[in-house]
Amino acid sequence: MKQEEKKISRGYDNELRMEFDAVSCNESFARMAVSAFIAPLNPTMEEMADVKTAVSEAVTNAIIHGYGNVQGYIPGHMQCPREISVGKVRMYCRIEGDVLAVEIEDDGQGIDNVEQALEPLFTTKPELERSGMGFAFMEAFMDDLQILSAPGRGCKIVMEKKLGSMPWLEEDE
Amino acid sequence: MEADFQVIDNYLMVKMPAEIDHHQSGAISRKADSFLLRDSIQGIVFDFEDTKFMDSSGVGIIMGRYKKISCLGGRIFAIHADRQIRRILYISGLSKIVEIME
Numbered sequence A: 001m002k003q004e005e006k007k008i009s010r011g012y013d014n015e016l017r018m019e020f021d022a023v024s025c026n027e028s029f030a031r032m033a034v035s036a037f038i039a040p041l042n043p044t045m046e047e048m049a050d051v052k053t054a055v056s057e058a059v060t061n062a063i064i065h066g067y068g069n070v071q072g073y074i075p076g077h078m079q080c081p082r083e084i085s086v087g088k089v090r091m092y093c094r095i096e097g098d099v100l101a102v103e104i105e106d107d108g109q110g111i112d113n114v115e116q117a118l119e120p121l122f123t124t125k126p127e128l129e130r131s132g133m134g135f136a137f138m139e140a141f142m143d144d145l146q147i148l149s150a151p152g153r154g155c156k157i158v159m160e161k162k163l164g165s166m167p168w169l170e171e172d173e
Numbered sequence B: 001m002e003a004d005f006q007v008i009d010n011y012l013m014v015k016m017p018a019e020i021d022h023h024q025s026g027a028i029s030r031k032a033d034s035f036l037l038r039d040s041i042q043g044i045v046f047d048f049e050d051t052k053f054m055d056s057s058g059v060g061i062i063m064g065r066y067k068k069i070s071c072l073g074g075r076i077f078a079i080h081a082d083r084q085i086r087r088i089l090y091i092s093g094l095s096k097i098v099e100i101m102e
């Protein structure tokens, strides 16, 4: 069955595109979406955790730094402000063979100095107890990380990871 | 699921929730600090038994509490941390200031 489908060559095996409000309750939603999307590739538990963490970091950055929505937010909750910056975060996932590509994009304030932002422990929001580890985790848990950003021009994170260890490799562990 | 707080023998026990991300981290930090102010806390024990996910927001919680209690000689412990949480603690360097126990 899979073989037949592959004959329709479109350059990828599966694709997901979504857009959601830049509010904190959508961080877990983005993680769940990406886990469900990669589940058919039979990723190991560790790979699953890696991808979820990397996506969580990128989405949280878009919400906190891109749009400045720093507070926890639950829709319809009395204590949550109705007036928040209404930015959108876009997530795009693609499976090609056994490789997952994920892009997380916002139209927020962008990054002044990408090289500096990448340094572990560097944060522009220490007062919010951000630890400056987000990019370090994305780098550690994914095979490839690219950051496309400029001040006032939003931010796009492009990550890749090979998934699904071979069965005989798993037995070795 | 929310975090649960208990003080036993001057140690603040924090039972961490199933998922620790930015959505919840502010509330956990604030609640923990209210105990630090009230009681003479010698140490904080973060219990990850129920925790299935943690990102850098969890690192922020622990680092922030460490800054508050270390100057008074307080210590920080992590118990029941699974493999992924341990990796996060090691990569972030937190393993140097947090005593990771079984």
Ligand SMILES: Nc1ncnc2c1ncn2[C@@H]1O[C@H](COP(=O)(O)OP(=O)(O)OP(=O)(O)O)[C@@H](O)[C@H]1O
Binding pocket: A057, A061, A062, A063, A065, A066, A067, A106, A108, A109, A110, A111, A117, A118, A122, A123, A124, A125, A129, A130, A131, A132, A133, A134, A135, A136, A154, A155, B056, B057, B059, B060
């Ligand atoms: N989407 C974004 N838009 C604007 N600035 C960003 C964005 N993502 C990251 N940054 C900048 O890069 C810095 C480093 O990001 P990183 O995720 O490594 O650390 P952090 O978010 O500050 O802390 P942590 O992720 O540990 O909570 C941020 O402090 C912020 O200044």
Ligand SMILES: [Mg+2]
Binding pocket: A057, A060, A061, A130, A133, A134, A135, B056
């Ligand atoms: Mg971050």
